[in-house]
Amino acid sequence: MAIKDWPEDDRPREKLLARGPRALSESELLALFIGSGSGGMDAVQSARRLLDEHGPLRRLLDLDAATLMKLPTMGPARACKLVAALELASRHVMSDLERGDSFCDPDSAARFFKLRLRPRPQEVFAALFLDTRNRTLAYEELFTGTVDEAAVYPREVVRRALLHNAAAVIVSHNHPSGRAEPSAADRQITHQLHQALALVGMRLVDHIVVGDGPAVSMAQRGWLRAGPAP
Structure with missing residues (x-):
């Protein structure tokens, strides 16, 4: 029929x-x-x-x-x-950036990064640079690696943040394997980024890990200021 x-x-x-x-x-x-x-x-x-x-x-x-x-x-x-x-x-979704919309909660940032990064076959580390009201100044994909690793350099993240005159940063990376659970290395680089940005008076708002299921917000887990993973 x-x-x-x-x-x-x-x-x-x-x-x-x-x-x-x-x-x-x-x-x-x-x-x-x-x-x-x-x-x-x-x-x-x-x-x-x-x-x-x-x-x-x-x-x-x-x-x-x-x-x-x-x-x-x-x-x-x-x-x-x-x-x-x-x-x-x-x-x-990208048009939100053009309007300078505010990313005030982990869910809105997670939706944005999931759309941008989930389909990527390699691990990609990206950042949203924000003003004092958490409105978007710029989005950049800073580092691209292999299927299970991307080298991240906090100094370069700080340099780009200064270039955009940002007050805060949200970073994210994908796990092409599909499992979004942060590794010890992910928590270590989050701690390093938090320290590096704080030295120049900027806030690390969140580090979001993207996989097949729900994204993981390190801010929601209380890991931004807890120091490196044991």
Whole structure:
């Protein structure tokens, strides 16, 4: 049965308009990009097959356009459409920086860093430089490493903070393995950054570690001033 022959309340487009996007399953959301199925399957069945064979969703959406276009039912047009939608979502979050929005709580900063860093295949160390009201002055990705390590130099973080005339800094890095739990080395570099920034009168607001699940805020765990890990 074609989707147009489904009960109206079950059709993905009508369901989204009536109940909002959160009411849709992953396969239904993906079906809206696909538009139509192939091989005797409707769009939702085709989307479900993509997720079953090339998922989960994160893995599928992390693929580049050249790889996506080779998957069943995709092709160049659909692959480009999907990648463009993901980039629009990323730029929407980045627009907060352009408006100088304030990052006053760990959750808002974690959402920002998770979108920017979670898909990266290497470990990346990044920083948000803030003014006295925690409004964003600049975002920079400062160090890039391997799949499980990135060398971080506190002196360079301080230099960039001084360049932006920042009053405070939030730093973050990703764990490509997916496990966000901070290591002893992560806690050590947090302590070093806190000391280095304090010497020039700046605050380290937080160090956020990004993985597959919820990000970890070292500020929430009380580790910013606790000294190096034992």
